[in-house]
Amino acid sequence: MSDKNMQSEGEQPASPAPAPDQAANDAATANGNAAAAAPSAEDEDWQEQVAKLSARNAELADQFMRAQAEMQNVRRRAEDEIAKARKFAVESxxxxxxxxxxxxEAGLAHQGGTPEQIREGAEATLRQLKAALERNKVLEINPAAGAKFDPHQHQAISMVPADQEPNTVVTVLQKGYSIADRILRPALVMVAAPK
Incomplete structure (x- = not known):
């Protein structure tokens, strides 16, 4: 008879006995589960620190988003102000x-004035114009004869022989103008030639 047949019908094969190493592993797992169920003080400290850092991270993210929104608002307001400044820059x-x-217009509407009256009116209007230009920082560049030639403010049309120092202004053909230290138009001048 075979070994199979030798076993009686009601008998079950015996389970093998656990190995000693397996028993130690089972005990360690049981202890680990017990430790996981009751966290240690160190674990609670870590969890508390993680919670604090998470809250701080959320606070900083909120502050960053608010700062970004504020910067966009400032940029938009600045762009609006620049657009308005460009649009109305010449208003003043x-x-x-x-x-x-x-x-x-009043001078042109006046009929029958004498040449002296017309000249006086033109001179008064010119004074008004110069005053308006000065109020808006538009200044004349009108070098005196003998002044040193400045290529930043003057444009030499020609060099002429003259009884004065070379590279000095002899005559101003057209006044120049500057605005806030920026040259709008250089003065057109004749310059003394070297001897």
Whole structure:
């Protein structure tokens, strides 16, 4: 008879006995589960620190988002102000020129004036115009004869022989103008030639 047949019908094969190493592993797992169920003081400290850091991270993220939104608002307001400044930049200048235009129109409307009256009116209008330009920081560049030639403010049209130092202004053909230290138009001058 075979070994199979030798076992009686009601008998079950015996389970093998656990190995000694397996028993130690089972005991360690049981202890680990017990430790996981009751966290240690060190684990609680770590969890508390993680919670604090998470809260701080959320606070900083909120502050960053608010700062970004504020920067976008500041940028948008600055762009609006620049657009308005460009659009209305000449408003003050135009306002100061209106009296000059009024004077010219009044002079043209006046009939039968003498040449002296017309000249006086033109001179008064020119004074108004110069005052308006000065109020808006538009200044004349009108070098005196004998002044040193400055290529930043003057444009030499020609060099002429003259009884003065070389590279000095002999004659101003057209006045120049500057605005806030920026040259709008250089003065056109004749310059003394080297001897």
């Amino acid at each position: 200048f135009a306002e100061s020129l209106l009296p000059v235009a009024d004077s010219l």
